[in-house]
Amino acid sequence: MDLTGATWHTATRSGNTDCVEVADNLPEVVAVRDSKDRQGPILAFTPPTWQTFISHLKRR
Numbered sequence: 001m002d003l004t005g006a007t008w009h010t011a012t013r014s015g016n017t018d019c020v021e022v023a024d025n026l027p028e029v030v031a032v033r034d035s036k037d038r039q040g041p042i043l044a045f046t047p048p049t050w051q052t053f054i055s056h057l058k059r060r
Contacts, residue, residue: 021034
């Protein structure tokens with residue numbers, strides 16, 4: 001997966017120590033990683049799947 005050009009930002013609800021970063025500026029993928037392990041694994045979602053996930057979270 002090519003994440004060249006990904007712009008990472010910290011999730012708004014992350015605390016000071018348990019941060020999740022999201023790159024949602026790429027056309028075909030939304031990437032999520034742990035800010036404490038930026039070289040570690042990355043979860044990748046299609047934009048529609050990510051939107052569905054976020055919509056479900058907002059209902060809680």
